Amino acid sequence: MTNYNNSTKIPFKVSARTARLIGRENIASSKGAIIELVKNGYDADSKISIVYFDNKFSTVLNEITEEYVSELKSLGIPEVEIFELYERDIETDNTYVIKKDVDEEKKKQLKNTIAKFCSLYIIDTGEGMTQKIIRDYWMTIGTDNKANDVFTKSGRVKAGAKGIGRFALDKLGGICEMTTIFNPEVHENDVDENGAATDYSGYRWIVNWEDFEGEFKTIDKVDAELIGINANSIIEEIEAQIPSLDLSKINFEESAQFGTILKISNLRDNWENFYVDQVFTDLEVLVPPKEVGEFEIYLFSSLEQNKYGEVLGSVCDDYDYKLVAKADENQNISITVYREEYDVELIPNGFFQREAMKNEPYRKEDFLQGFWKKETSFSQILMGFKERDEDNTFDNIGVFEFTFYFLKRSYSSDDASRFFYKGFMSNNRKDWLNKFGGIKLFRDNFRVRPYGEAKDAAFDWLSLGNRKAASPAGVAKPEGGYRVEPENVAGAVKISRLTNVNFEDKSSREGLQNNKTFDVFKQLLAGIINVFEDDRAFIAREMDAYDDERFGAERDRKKAEDLAKKIVADSREKRRQREDNPNNAATNDNTSEEQQASDREKEILAIEIERKEEQIEKLKDEQKVLRGLASSGIVLASFSHDLSKLNDVLSSRTDKLKELISEKIKEEDYEQSERRKNPFSQIERIRTQDIKLQNWLNFSLGATRKDKRKRPQVFLKNYFNEFKDDWITVLDERGILLEVTEIEDIELRVFEIDLDSIFNNLLVNSIEAFNLMRENRQRQIQVKVHSNGREVIFDYSDNGTGLSKDIEKPEIIFEPLFTTRRNPHTAEEEGTGLGMWLVQSIVKENDGNLKLLFPENGFGLRVSFPMKYKRQKDGQV
Structure with a gap:
C-alpha cells in the first residue's frame, strides 16, 4: 500500500521567457503597444501624452547637409561609408545628394546601421511613481491594483486592469529607460525597500529585455537597475533628454512638474514616415472627440519636424442621419433620430397630405424639427429572444451609449429630385469616411481596437455587410428589407469597466473576449440601427410613390417609346423572315386585311417615333460636345498662351545670359575651376534643365x-x-x-x-x-x-x-x-x-x-x- 505521509509543498517557478510571452509575442502590433503606454499616462492622471519618434536616422535620405554628415560621423559611421553613397551637389556648397549608380546593398547596410540610433519616447505629466510603487506594482507581473482601485485621484476610470501593459515596452524595443518624477502631494512619503525615508524626487529605471532570454533562467534571476535622482521638474528632464523636441508646440499646464518619460531604444521596428502616419491616424480615433481638452495627445517626429502635432479627433457634422441611443440599467433604451438628408423646403406640401405622412413622426412639423424620439427596450429590439434565453443575458449587458451616423458617399441627379436630397461635397465625405468611418467601440473613453478600424477584418464587426448581402433591397423597395451598407456608416459605442463587467479585454489588447453576452450585444446594436433603416426606408417608399403620381405620365411616354422600338424591331424581323422564306408567306394569307392594316399603322407610327428620338439624341450629343469644346477652349485660351510664351523664353534665355556675362568676364579664366564655381558651367546646367522643361511643355501642350x-x-x-x-x-x-x-x-x-x-x-x-x-x-x-x-x-x-x-x-x-x-x-x-x-x-x-x-x-x-x-x-x- 502506498504511503502518502511523506508529502511536501513545492512552489511554481516562472521562466524569464514569460516576459516575452506576455509582451513581445502577446501584444498583436507595435501600434497597439504604443496605445497601451499612452493609456498608462491617462491612468496616471496626466493631462497630456507625448509620443516622440526620434527617427531622423530611420531611412537613407536622398539629400543631406554638412551638419547631417557631421552627425553621422559623431555616431561612429566611417566617412568612407557615407561617401560611397553620396556626392556633393554641384549647385550648393553644403549639400550632398545620393549617387545615381548607388549600390543598393550598401544603401541597405547603411540604413540598418544608422537605424540603431533611433529612439521612441512616450511622455506624460501625471503623478509619477515612488520607489515603493515601482517595486511593488511596476515590477510585479499581472498586478491587480488597477483592477481593485478603478478610479484615479481625479475621478477617471482607469483604462488598464490586467497589470501587463508595461510589457508593451518589450514589443517596441530591446532597452527601456524610464525617468519618473513623483508628486509628493499625491503619494505617500517615498521609502526604500527597508521602509527608510529617501530624499529623492524621482527615479531612473533601466531594463534590457534581452536579459530575459536564456535557457533555464527564471524571472527572479532578472534584475532592472533603479537609480534615485533629484530633479526640479519633468519639463527640465524632457529638455535635457530630448533637445530636438520643440516644447512650445505643447500646451503644458503651469503645474506640470511631475510625470514620466519612457525612452525605448534598440527599436524592433523601423519607424519611417509611412508607419508614423499610421500611428497618428490610430491616435486620432483613440479617444472620442468629446474628450478633447481632458486628455490631449501629441505626436512628433524628428524626421518630419513640422508634419505632426496635437492629435485631434474629428466631429461628424455633415451627415444624412444621426441616431443616439442611451441604454439604462433597467434595459430601457432612449433613441433620438436626427434627419438631415432631406431639403424640407423643396418638399411640396402635397407630399405631407398623403395619408401615411399625417402620422407622427412623419408630419411636416416633424421634418422641420429635424429629429424625433422613441422609447424602447432590449426585449423590444430583439423580440422573442428574452423568452428563449435561459441565461438572462440582457442582465449582463449593462448601461451603454451608441451614436450612429449614416452618410451617403454620392447620389444621382434623378435620386436627388425624387427624394429631395440636400447637396453635399461628395469628395469631402468620401475622405472623411475613409479616415473615420466604421463603428468604433470605446471603453472609459479609450478605443478598443480593432473594432471599426479601416482596412481591418474587424472593421465590420457588427456584420452589416452580411445583413446587406442577405437583403440587398434598395431603400425605396415597396416590400421593404432595406439594410445599410457598412462603408456608409460611422459611430461610437461607449461602455465602461464599471457598468459592463462582462466585457473583458483579450490579453493581446486586440478586442474583447468573445462570449455570449458580447454576441447578443452586437445583435442589439444592429437592431438599434434597424430603427434608422426603417425610418429612412418608409420615407423613401412614400417619396417614390409620390414621384410616380407626379411624373408617372412622363415615364409612361418613355415606356411607349420603348414599345414603339420593339414594334419596329418585330416588324423588321417578320419582313426578314418573309424574304428568307418566301414559300411560307402563303401561311400568312389567312390574316385579315384589317389586322394587316392595323399592324402597318403601328409600324409607321413606331418608325416615326424612332426617327424623332434619333434626331433628339443626336442634337443632345452635339450639345454636349459643344459644351465640352467650349469649356476646353476657355481653359486652353487661359493657360496655353502663357505657357507658349514661357516655352519661347526658355529657348533663348541662357544664350542671352551667357552673352551678357561674357562682356564682363572670360570663359577661359574659369577652365581650371570646379564646375560648381564656374558660372559658365552653371549656365550650361540651366540650359539642360530648360530643355527638359521645354520638352515637357511641348508634350503637355501637344x-x-x-x-x-x-x-x-x-x-x-x-x-x-x-x-x-x-x-x-x-x-x-x-x-x-x-x-x-x-x-x-x-x-x-x-x-x-x-x-x-x-x-x-x-x-x-x-x-x-x-x-x-x-x-x-x-x-x-x-x-x-x-x-x-x-x-x-x-x-x-x-x-x-x-x-x-x-x-x-x-x-x-x-x-x-x-x-x-x-x-x-x-x-x-x-x-x-x-x-x-x-x-x-x-x-x-x-x-x-x-x-x-x-x-x-x-x-x-x-x-x-x-x-x-x-x-x-x-x-x-
Missing part, C-alpha cells in the same frame, strides 16, 4: 492640340519620331533606349490622340517594369511598324521584367481594374487598372486586334489595324 481630335492622315514614321522626342528626357534620365527605326513609311487615317493613348500607356507600363528590374542590362523599348497587305501591324516590346509570373491567364491584363502595381509596405493595389483596358478599347473601336507576344525577356504586344485605315503615298486607299 496632347491637347485640336488636330489630335480629328482623324487626319498620320505619317507613322514622323509620328514615332515626334513621340520619341516627347519622351526622350524622361527615358534618358532612367537610362532607357527607345528604338523607332523600323517604321515603314505608311500613312494611316486615325485619331492621333488614340495612338497617343495606346503608346503612352504602354510606355508608362514599361518604365514601371524597369523600375522593378534587378538585373543589370541595357533597358530597351522597341516599336516596329509594317504592313502585310491586309493589316498595318505595330509590334511593341521591352526587355523589362515582363508580366508577373503569378498571372495564370495573361489576357486578364486587359480587364478593367486589373493591376499588379501594389504598395511595397502594405501590398495594397496602387495602379488604376485602366491602362491596358483603355488600349484594348481603342483598338477594338478602330476594328483592330491585339495579340500578346512573349519575348525571352520582357513584354510584347502586337496591335493591328485593318487595311481600310492605310493609305499609300499616292493617296489611294
Whole structure:
C-alpha cells in the first residue's frame, strides 16, 4: 500500500521567457503597444501624452547637409561609408545628394546601421511613481491594483486592469529607460525597500529585455537597475533628454512638474514616415472627440519636424442621419433620430397630405424639427429572444451609449429630385469616411481596437455587410428589407469597466473576449440601427410613390417609346423572315386585311417615333460636345498662351545670359575651376534643365492640340519620331533606349490622340517594369511598324521584367481594374487598372486586334489595324 505521509509543498517557478510571452509575442502590433503606454499616462492622471519618434536616422535620405554628415560621423559611421553613397551637389556648397549608380546593398547596410540610433519616447505629466510603487506594482507581473482601485485621484476610470501593459515596452524595443518624477502631494512619503525615508524626487529605471532570454533562467534571476535622482521638474528632464523636441508646440499646464518619460531604444521596428502616419491616424480615433481638452495627445517626429502635432479627433457634422441611443440599467433604451438628408423646403406640401405622412413622426412639423424620439427596450429590439434565453443575458449587458451616423458617399441627379436630397461635397465625405468611418467601440473613453478600424477584418464587426448581402433591397423597395451598407456608416459605442463587467479585454489588447453576452450585444446594436433603416426606408417608399403620381405620365411616354422600338424591331424581323422564306408567306394569307392594316399603322407610327428620338439624341450629343469644346477652349485660351510664351523664353534665355556675362568676364579664366564655381558651367546646367522643361511643355501642350481630335492622315514614321522626342528626357534620365527605326513609311487615317493613348500607356507600363528590374542590362523599348497587305501591324516590346509570373491567364491584363502595381509596405493595389483596358478599347473601336507576344525577356504586344485605315503615298486607299 502506498504511503502518502511523506508529502511536501513545492512552489511554481516562472521562466524569464514569460516576459516575452506576455509582451513581445502577446501584444498583436507595435501600434497597439504604443496605445497601451499612452493609456498608462491617462491612468496616471496626466493631462497630456507625448509620443516622440526620434527617427531622423530611420531611412537613407536622398539629400543631406554638412551638419547631417557631421552627425553621422559623431555616431561612429566611417566617412568612407557615407561617401560611397553620396556626392556633393554641384549647385550648393553644403549639400550632398545620393549617387545615381548607388549600390543598393550598401544603401541597405547603411540604413540598418544608422537605424540603431533611433529612439521612441512616450511622455506624460501625471503623478509619477515612488520607489515603493515601482517595486511593488511596476515590477510585479499581472498586478491587480488597477483592477481593485478603478478610479484615479481625479475621478477617471482607469483604462488598464490586467497589470501587463508595461510589457508593451518589450514589443517596441530591446532597452527601456524610464525617468519618473513623483508628486509628493499625491503619494505617500517615498521609502526604500527597508521602509527608510529617501530624499529623492524621482527615479531612473533601466531594463534590457534581452536579459530575459536564456535557457533555464527564471524571472527572479532578472534584475532592472533603479537609480534615485533629484530633479526640479519633468519639463527640465524632457529638455535635457530630448533637445530636438520643440516644447512650445505643447500646451503644458503651469503645474506640470511631475510625470514620466519612457525612452525605448534598440527599436524592433523601423519607424519611417509611412508607419508614423499610421500611428497618428490610430491616435486620432483613440479617444472620442468629446474628450478633447481632458486628455490631449501629441505626436512628433524628428524626421518630419513640422508634419505632426496635437492629435485631434474629428466631429461628424455633415451627415444624412444621426441616431443616439442611451441604454439604462433597467434595459430601457432612449433613441433620438436626427434627419438631415432631406431639403424640407423643396418638399411640396402635397407630399405631407398623403395619408401615411399625417402620422407622427412623419408630419411636416416633424421634418422641420429635424429629429424625433422613441422609447424602447432590449426585449423590444430583439423580440422573442428574452423568452428563449435561459441565461438572462440582457442582465449582463449593462448601461451603454451608441451614436450612429449614416452618410451617403454620392447620389444621382434623378435620386436627388425624387427624394429631395440636400447637396453635399461628395469628395469631402468620401475622405472623411475613409479616415473615420466604421463603428468604433470605446471603453472609459479609450478605443478598443480593432473594432471599426479601416482596412481591418474587424472593421465590420457588427456584420452589416452580411445583413446587406442577405437583403440587398434598395431603400425605396415597396416590400421593404432595406439594410445599410457598412462603408456608409460611422459611430461610437461607449461602455465602461464599471457598468459592463462582462466585457473583458483579450490579453493581446486586440478586442474583447468573445462570449455570449458580447454576441447578443452586437445583435442589439444592429437592431438599434434597424430603427434608422426603417425610418429612412418608409420615407423613401412614400417619396417614390409620390414621384410616380407626379411624373408617372412622363415615364409612361418613355415606356411607349420603348414599345414603339420593339414594334419596329418585330416588324423588321417578320419582313426578314418573309424574304428568307418566301414559300411560307402563303401561311400568312389567312390574316385579315384589317389586322394587316392595323399592324402597318403601328409600324409607321413606331418608325416615326424612332426617327424623332434619333434626331433628339443626336442634337443632345452635339450639345454636349459643344459644351465640352467650349469649356476646353476657355481653359486652353487661359493657360496655353502663357505657357507658349514661357516655352519661347526658355529657348533663348541662357544664350542671352551667357552673352551678357561674357562682356564682363572670360570663359577661359574659369577652365581650371570646379564646375560648381564656374558660372559658365552653371549656365550650361540651366540650359539642360530648360530643355527638359521645354520638352515637357511641348508634350503637355501637344496632347491637347485640336488636330489630335480629328482623324487626319498620320505619317507613322514622323509620328514615332515626334513621340520619341516627347519622351526622350524622361527615358534618358532612367537610362532607357527607345528604338523607332523600323517604321515603314505608311500613312494611316486615325485619331492621333488614340495612338497617343495606346503608346503612352504602354510606355508608362514599361518604365514601371524597369523600375522593378534587378538585373543589370541595357533597358530597351522597341516599336516596329509594317504592313502585310491586309493589316498595318505595330509590334511593341521591352526587355523589362515582363508580366508577373503569378498571372495564370495573361489576357486578364486587359480587364478593367486589373493591376499588379501594389504598395511595397502594405501590398495594397496602387495602379488604376485602366491602362491596358483603355488600349484594348481603342483598338477594338478602330476594328483592330491585339495579340500578346512573349519575348525571352520582357513584354510584347502586337496591335493591328485593318487595311481600310492605310493609305499609300499616292493617296489611294
